[in-house]
């Protein structure tokens with residue numbers, strides 16, 4: 234009989250199919266079909282590179298098995314199989330093996346950027362309190378358009394009230410939304426993840442509610458519009474309707490509690506949600522010791538979520554660098570272009586050990602932002618690769634793109 238082994242699995246109930254694990258895996262052990270993301274036991278070497286980037290924790294599941302589950306079996310799952318009990322005793326050995334792997338990994342990641350970590354002063358987040366099997370039920374307390382009526386983007390500020398259920402979130406965390414109904418194959422829709430846009434004490438303080446920033450997504454296939462399932466569902470919700478919610482998720486993209494920490498926020502579109510939460514936390518607490526610097530990109534002011542309220546925030550709270558890519562009378566400007574226009578302030582902050590950098594929004598911006606930071610560093614005799622590895626290691630550099 235072959236010795237039991239510890240198989241790496243992905244929980245299909247929690248997974249939001251964001252593809253992060255497949256992109257991260259250095260040896261292509263993660264794959265997917267139209268239903269599930271799965272790990273190929275014949276390839277996976279338990280390097281754990283995929284664990285920390287996963288926004289939901291779905292990736293961090295393990296079973297002691299005699300025979301590994303095949304890809305075909307995993308593709309069929311709606312939920313993870315239970316651990317077979319008599320094999321559970323082998324867990325001790327497996328844990329010892331994993332500890333060994335972890336320490337090798339820590340060595341391997343030294344100087345190479347390391348794994349995502351929460352800021353040292355962040356509060357401890359609650360995660361995975363509610364699942365698809367046992368979701369929280371929230372009531373819609375409001376649904377408002379926050380882009381200009383004439384603009385093409387329909388971006389909405391949606392407030393969800395959790396009533397008597399405990400649903401604690403921190404700034405930077407996300408929640409899952411279960412769209413009702415089934416797809417064309419009769420299977421329940423996948424959970425979709427949205428960043429929370431309100432601070433930890435709620436959209437309306439102490440009312441057990443939170444807000445989301447949701448853009449109505451439409452894809453065109455052969456010129457025919459296909460509305461996004463979850464975004465259309467959310468954008469069309471009426472006050473008083475009920476929504477099934479999972480989560481909360483996320484344990485590293487969190488804000489520092491240290492009021493003296495500087496926070497550099499770089500975002501596009503709805504990637505601004507966690508930054509609204511962080512800024513609002515600082516505003517409510519009247520914390521101005523640490524600096525807030527925001528680079529925010531949108532097509533036009535009318536398409537920039539929260540443009541009006543953002544303009545009202547005083548410079549003493551936050552330095553706003555808003556950039557627009559589709560103004561009739563100006564050349565296209567992206568966030569990374571504006572950063573290059575502000576080398577002094579960016580470099581000064583980069584050299585301060587109290588500075589935390591957050592990037593959130595379109596995946597495409599990631600490389601542009603990285604090149605801008607590299608260039609600013611070079612101009613000041615700094616090495617961005619070394620600095621970013623150190624910042625990541627100390628929970629001061631965070632990227633969440635989609």
Ligand code: A2P
Pocket residue numbers: 386501502503530531532533536557558559567568569595596597598599601
């Ligand atoms: P663009 O006008 O070129 O699409 P969206 O409205 O699609 O959510 O995008 C938000 C903003 O992000 C837009 O101004 C968009 O510009 C911009 N953007 C698109 N690609 C990138 C990129 N690679 N780096 C930075 N910003 C980008």
